[in-house]
Amino acid sequence: MRYIADHDFHIHSTVSRCCHDESQTPDAILDYAKENGFKKICLTNHFWDNTVKSEADWIDEHDFSHVSSVLPLPSDNNIEFLFGCETDMDFNNVLGISRERFDAFDFIIVATTHLHLEGNTVRTKISTPEEAAFHWVDKLEKLLVKDLPFHKIGIAHLTTGHILKNQTAEALSLIPDATMYSIFSKCSDKGVGIELNVKTINLTDEQKNIILRPYIIAKECGCRFYLGSDSHKASALACAKENFEDIITQLNLKESDKFIIHP
Numbered sequence: 465m466r467y468i469a470d471h472d473f474h475i476h477s478t479v480s481r482c483c484h485d486e487s488q489t490p491d492a493i494l495d496y497a498k499e500n501g502f503k504k505i506c507l508t509n510h511f512w513d514n515t516v517k518s519e520a521d522w523i524d525e526h527d528f529s530h531v532s533s534v535l536p537l538p539s540d541n542n543i544e545f546l547f548g549c550e551t552d553m554d555f556n557n558v559l560g561i562s563r564e565r566f567d568a569f570d571f572i573i574v575a576t577t578h579l580h581l582e583g584n585t586v587r588t589k590i591s592t593p594e595e596a597a598f599h600w601v602d603k604l605e606k607l608l609v610k611d612l613p614f615h616k617i618g619i620a621h622l623t624t625g626h627i628l629k630n631q632t633a634e635a636l637s638l639i640p641d642a643t644m645y646s647i648f649s650k651c652s653d654k655g656v657g658i659e660l661n662v663k664t665i666n667l668t669d670e671q672k673n674i675i676l677r678p679y680i681i682a683k684e685c686g687c688r689f690y691l692g693s694d695s696h697k698a699s700a701l702a703c704a705k706e707n708f709e710d711i712i713t714q715l716n717l718k719e720s721d722k723f724i725i726h727p
């Protein structure tokens with residue numbers, strides 16, 4: 465049975481300081497879910513736990529009192545609206561959520577590819593595909609050895625343009641298949657969700673071969689996938705479903721490939 469696009473587990477609202485669309489409210493996000501026939505959605509604003517010490521710059525911007533100001537989320541009889549977050553690992557590989565805080569969220573997305581955030585995710589600016597490829601691998605490996613409740617964790621946007629401006633494809637091409645198999649075998653063992661939000665619709669075949677390779681390998685390794693638009697604005701919500709359907713087709717995903725959140 466074909467994978468059903470019935471959810472979106474990566475959505476930002478105005479609580480994220482990088483969301484500049486005032487109309488991106490929880491009510492508008494619930495409407496988006498209704499219009500697209502989704503059964504489950506998750507609000508995942510950026511989060512850095514103020515109890516976690518870090519040398520990075522971002523600490524005070526998205527603490528728990530800030531991200532939880534959206535609660536209670538609007539409800540609907542047919543849609544489960546989950547409360548999640550998107551956290552980071554700093555340049556010392558400190559994760560932005562304390563062990564105790566995992567219970568406060570239904571789902572936690574970890575972004576390992578915000579490589580454009582020097583001073584936070586990486587210590588200094590990344591300027592070559594080689595450096596970007598190194599950090600892509602290194603951050604995932606550092607995350608996967610942590611003792612975490614991986615069944616409620618998703619790994620965000622593994623092929624985002626944030627890996628290296630205009631050179632994300634070059635960086636990804638440098639990572640050998642064997643390294644990807646090693647990483648995604650661990651992801652599969654841990655039961656962590658792999659996010660799908662790459663916009664495949666406008667890619668050339670050559671670009672698709674590069675951008676989809678991690679997901680194809682992840683699928684072979686038995687990983688489970690969730691859809692996440694990473695929308696920061698209403699216009700991004702508007703085209704999310706079409707994009708989801710395309711990537712499901714590209715990867716030939718089945719319902720058995722789906723990552724499910726059990727809050």
Ligand SMILES: [Zn+2]
Pocket residue numbers: 550575578620621694
């Ligand atoms: Zn992100």
Ligand SMILES: [Zn+2]
Pocket residue numbers: 474476550694
């Ligand atoms: Zn995001």
